[in-house]
Amino acid sequence: MKKKAYVTLALILAFTAIIQFYEPVYNANSANKYSMIPRSLYWGNQGDDVKRVQDKLLRWGYYDGNIDGVYGARTYRAVRRFQERNGLGVDGIVGPSTAIALGLPEAFAQPVSAQGTSRSADEYLLARCIHGEARGEPYVGKVAVGAVILNRTRSPQFPNTIAGVIYQPLAFTAVADGQINLTPNKDSINAARDALNGWDPTYGTLYYWNPATATSKWIWSRKVTLKIGKHWFGI
Amino acid sequence: MRKRRSWIAPSILSLLLLLSVVWGYNQYNIRRQYEVALDNTYQRLFYDVKSHVDKVQVNLSKALLATTKERNVLLFSEIMNEATSARDKLAQMPISHNDTVATEKFLSQAADYSYFIIQKHMEGQEITPEQRSALKNIQLNAASFNNELNTLASRLAEDNFIVGMANAGRNQGNEGQPTNAFVTSLVNMDKEAAKAPELIYDGPFADQMLNRKPVGLSGKNVDLEIAKNAALDFLGREMAGDIQVFEEGENMNEVRIPIYTFQIASNNQRDIFTYVSVSKQDGKVINMTTPRGVNQKNLSLEEGLKKAQEFLNQKGFDNMEANYNLRYDGTVLYNFVYKQDDITIYPDLVKVKVALDTGDIVGFDAAAYYMNHQDRNLNKTALTQAQAQEKIKANFAIDSVRLALIPKGKEEVICYEFKGKYDGSDFIVYINGETGQEEQILQIIQNENGTLTF
16 A cells, blocks of 8 residues: 555656646747748649649549649638648648648748749738737728738838837737737738738728727827728727 | 545645645746846847937937038938837837837937938938928937936836836726836827927928828819719619718828728629728729639630720720739739820829639729829920930840839939849839939839739
8 A cells, every 4th residue: 555655656746847847838830830931821822832732632632623823712621621631730821831741841942032022921910910900890991900000110100010010019909919820811811912902991090999998098089080890990 | 444545635635735836836937037038128128229319319419510421421321220220129118109109200200311311412412401400309309318218227227127117008008197117208208209390301201291192182072972972883883782881080081081981782792892982072982892702713814904904994094004913812903004195104003903703893992093193294304215224234134114203202203214134133223314313223023923013
């Protein structure tokens, strides 16, 4: 009996030790996975890399559409099915781990060019912020949120990069509570594109708030110009 | 047996207690590590802001003394740099935006104004007395900001001062009262900065640029009924179902283009809506967008372009020339610019989005067009094409040349536009047709979605 007690004690001590030296691994990967430079493929992408993904998925029986190099609904569903069966994170995005599982690590070897400029990282970041802030809103309300962020980058009162505006402390609740790390849906991505392509439904406003939940007194001193869905937009 | 068991429960419980104490202590340690790391970051930002503002102030006083343009150009580029860094770092501190609005604006405009002065010097102009007094004002402002920062620096020795500030900033919204010295001090500074007179100059952050109004809209204001009809006519009444207007705020008239925004349901497809915005002045359709998925491609890019062109003609936009396009998700966004006397007028830009499945127009935006379009008197340029071409780097392989009007601050300048290749990349170089100055260089990026310029 004593032996048993010792065993229990040893086990508990071991457990304690594990807890003591356990460093919680905050998923640095999941926070950074969208900002990396090699291109992740997601809804709306086009190109030869999409074709390669479709070809693999077709041969393995996940995909039933044409190899047209357009990342549409069918490709999205096929990627999700593939991810589900292979124990990957099911987000419908071909990131590094999915590409490697597909046997396409070279898809992430960025073509080296003298140009080397791209706006897809900004586009995706903006889409995530729109998704976090306004996913329940009508489409025009999503574009308006994206446009406010872009208007801020052009205003002297705010940082002049998209990331600078989005991650400005205390600026967006979706950033503070981590909702920005959700995977944006197609609507949010399209809204980000429309905003980047110059559609500003608010014609130059810098602020929006939800009158039902806004906690800052100061925001009420802003001038209201337009109300879309739950959000009020103003300057 | 009974006796033996009596010690088991208490010992397990005490072990559990021990366990949770150890766990809690561990958590506490981790939390402290994070706190210290965060505090260090904020402290660094604070000291950085302080040294940047210091340099802005010192360099400005030097610039007011300096007599040569060459010296001034160097000083002002440093001021621009330091002011931008100060603004960037200030925006990263955990202070609520409303406490630093005016300060950030002041720093942005100081940088922007320096750039403006550099440009003036490059063109061979001296600083005017008005510009000198504006610079004096900026310098005084920077000096008072610096004083505030100095006072704060001496109090920063207090432990956890800045992390405390982060929390204060967060709670402040609820209580309405700044809760610590740091925030109070910044609020004071901000009030001072807000009193600064408006800077009059030509740059993207100048107040006159920010408050620009559309020059392409001139008529009277229209009421809601007329605007509604304009929206329905534009979309085509046979397509339109139920129409609703978005509620506007009381200050609608203060935005760049005051508008009515409508949401129009499609009369045959339930879940498809079209958004149309109609300007209050003149009752022109500024934007129309139908967000819908496009899964098939039945039209080529050229056929799509033809549809877009037809649409513009039908809506009364004449002399529009197709420029570059962007392709997404079965839709193509075509950019059209206005042409007058064979000169491409870039500010007058209209965008048309075509769905390649049915050839329907799913997007239209003329905000830029109405912001800028006016009757222009375009004179013959002083320089000939050959003279302009001499200004271009010798090994720039020119593909095409034409005349174009491009925006420059609040002005527009007529330029020779040289498209070509340099070192494997595509560029557009603009040479001023009057002065021969290199006004603008754009790099063209081709990607799978189309063409972008940077």
